[in-house]
Amino acid sequence: MLTVDNINLYYGAAQALRGVSIAAEPGKVTCVLGRNGVGKTSLLRALVGQYPLASGSITFDGADITHLKPYERARKGIGFVPQGREIFPLLTVEENLKTGFGPLKRSDRSIPDDVFSLFPVLQSMLGRRGGDLSGGQQQQLAIGRAMVMRPKVLLLDEPTEGIQPSIIKDIGRAISYLRNLGNIAIVLVEQYLDFACELGDNFAVMDRGAVKFTCTRANLDPAEISRQMAL
Numbered sequence: 573m574l575t576v577d578n579i580n581l582y583y584g585a586a587q588a589l590r591g592v593s594i595a596a597e598p599g600k601v602t603c604v605l606g607r608n609g610v611g612k613t614s615l616l617r618a619l620v621g622q623y624p625l626a627s628g629s630i631t632f633d634g635a636d637i638t639h640l641k642p643y644e645r646a647r648k649g650i651g652f653v654p655q656g657r658e659i660f661p662l663l664t665v666e667e668n669l670k671t672g673f674g675p676l677k678r679s680d681r682s683i684p685d686d687v688f689s690l691f692p693v694l695q696s697m698l699g700r701r702g703g704d705l706s707g708g709q710q711q712q713l714a715i716g717r718a719m720v721m722r723p724k725v726l727l728l729d730e731p732t733e734g735i736q737p738s739i740i741k742d743i744g745r746a747i748s749y750l751r752n753l754g755n756i757a758i759v760l761v762e763q764y765l766d767f768a769c770e771l772g773d774n775f776a777v778m779d780r781g782a783v784k785f786t787c788t789r790a791n792l793d794p795a796e797i798s799r800q801m802a803l
């Protein structure tokens with residue numbers, strides 16, 4: 573269980589996160605929604621430790637990880653699929669996947685089979701350079717790379733952005749599969765509301781750095797979320 577409690581984050585004088593609290597449980601997808609620039613990426617970057625918090629705390633499996641470095645959080649099982657994929661263009665697909673070995677013990681360093689069953693295209697392109705893949709294939713590679721590190725928390729930043737519909741379906745199937753494994757807490761940042769509504773168990777809508785609306789799957793009303801996102 574990942575718990576974010578009342579966090580505040582600044583870029584210089586500009587406040588990007590204002591008292592944000594959310595939780596992510598294993599076997600559940602927590603969706604964070606909101607327009608451009610409301611602080612969704614800042615929240616994920618705070619979770620992986622790329623920016624220090626001004627105040628508030630982040631706990632994971634009962635331990636306070638607020639002040640851990642990014643590589644220490646990765647070792648604890650926090651995996652990240654960043655916006656824009658950030659794959660290595662000059663490394664092959666296989667080499668990109670193996671960069672996910674970083675936080676693992678030597679004995680655990682193998683590419684799990686489910687990466688290739690979910691994304692067969694990666695198997696057929698193992699020797700191709702990452703930069704030669706289409707945007708959708710790169711997105712699949714970025715998710716595959718995060719799976720290689722056997723995450724306990726998987727943070728995905730707008731995985732559907734700029735991706736063609738058939739690959740969005742594959743990505744949706746992969747997220748459902750990972751959720752159904754039951755041991756991974758997924759945080760999905762999205763602007764594509766239908767995709768989020770299909771997959772989400774819990775929803776938080778952000779505006780100007782704060783969470784301003786939450787609901788669960790049981791009381792999900794997509795029209796209300798859409799209204800909240802537009803306000």
Ligand SMILES: Nc1ncnc2c1ncn2[C@@H]1O[C@H](COP(=O)(O)OP(=O)(O)OP(=O)(O)O)[C@@H](O)[C@H]1O
Binds near residue numbers: 606607609611655
């Ligand atoms: N490194 C940075 N330095 C200064 N300001 C930043 C930095 N990164 C983001 N911001 C600002 O912080 C605010 C929140 O940005 P953030 O990227 O977290 O929003 P977002 O909801 O993820 O938007 P998008 O959907 O466009 O990625 C924005 O006003 C943005 O301009």
